Amino acid sequence: MSDLSNKTIITVAPTGAWPTKENNPNIPLDPPEIADDVVACWKAGAAVAHLHMRDEQGKGTMNKERFKETVARIKDRCDIVLNLTTSGDLNATEETRMAHLIELKPEMASYDCGSMNWMHSGLFLNPPAFLEKLGGVMKENGVKPEIEVFDAGMLYNALYYLKKGVLDAPLHFQFVLGAAGGTAATVENLVYLKSLLPPGATWSALGIGKGHIPIVLTTIALGGHVRVGMEDNVLYSKNRLAASNAEFVERTVRMVVEADKSPATPAEARQILSLKGSAR
Numbered sequence: 001m002s003d004l005s006n007k008t009i010i011t012v013a014p015t016g017a018w019p020t021k022e023n024n025p026n027i028p029l030d031p032p033e034i035a036d037d038v039v040a041c042w043k044a045g046a047a048v049a050h051l052h053m054r055d056e057q058g059k060g061t062m063n064k065e066r067f068k069e070t071v072a073r074i075k076d077r078c079d080i081v082l083n084l085t086t087s088g089d090l091n092a093t094e095e096t097r098m099a100h101l102i103e104l105k106p107e108m109a110s111y112d113c114g115s116m117n118w119m120h121s122g123l124f125l126n127p128p129a130f131l132e133k134l135g136g137v138m139k140e141n142g143v144k145p146e147i148e149v150f151d152a153g154m155l156y157n158a159l160y161y162l163k164k165g166v167l168d169a170p171l172h173f174q175f176v177l178g179a180a181g182g183t184a185a186t187v188e189n190l191v192y193l194k195s196l197l198p199p200g201a202t203w204s205a206l207g208i209g210k211g212h213i214p215i216v217l218t219t220i221a222l223g224g225h226v227r228v229g230m231e232d233n234v235l236y237s238k239n240r241l242a243a244s245n246a247e248f249v250e251r252t253v254r255m256v257v258e259a260d261k262s263p264a265t266p267a268e269a270r271q272i273l274s275l276k277g278s279a280r
């Protein structure tokens with residue numbers, strides 16, 4: 001087995017809940033498009049795919065049938081680790097935010113560890129009772145929480161839930177930087193958040209907007225894992241739309257290799273993240 005300490009897990013987040021074909025015509029929205037896109041990203045070096053679904057109108061949805069179809073299409077064709085969102089629609093109920101986890105038992109799912117004002121327009125609600133319930137559902141179904149942290153308070157919430165037994169060590173964090181209402185995507189903010197991690201935790205980071213590349217570079221330098229994709233950025237560079245999600249993955253692979261590391265395979269990511277593995 002190769003040295004896992006030198007491996008960087010690249011997660012692709014191909015769709016998200018918000019960007020539209022008007023923002024970037026290359027964004028994958030329906031299950032066949034998302035599956036094709038994820039397989040291309042896996043070929044390019046992504047080890048994890050973080051998935052959101054859209055309805056017929058292209059709006060974020062927690063419809064579990066769409067998750068089911070997309071997951072099946074991807075599992076038919078590759079072994080990428082699947083990380084399903086639990087917050088793909090601000091109007092979803094607590095039940096619909098968890099139903100797909102119970103049915104599909106993905107290896108990972110997002111766990112947004114606090115509430116916030118979302119994009120200066122709405123509320124992203126993750127109240128304590130919901131987080132306790134979600135933690136329990138994840139444990140019962142063998143789903144590893146990816147603790148999404150938009151500000152330091154969310155990280156401290158996770159430490160509280162670790163102490164309370166709602167979450168189990170080793171924790172895995174995703175620092176989401178640059179979302180309006182959260183923490184800006186700066187190198188200084190990332191270094192600060194990393195300093196708060198409990199021993200033994202694994203972590204990844206993403207930067208939205210102009211902080212994207214500085215965050216990727218800093219994360220690689222600090223020994224973290226990285227997330228890229230059109231959920232976070234529709235622009236590949238200033239004034240140029242991304243041609244595909246794979247294009248982001250390919251660039252990140254080049255950065256990782258230049259840093260004298262190598263991209264983790266899905267099997268290596270499963271080991272690094274201590275995944276229980278789902279019924280495949």
Ligand code: ZN
Binds near residue numbers: 050052110
């Ligand atoms: Zn997401």
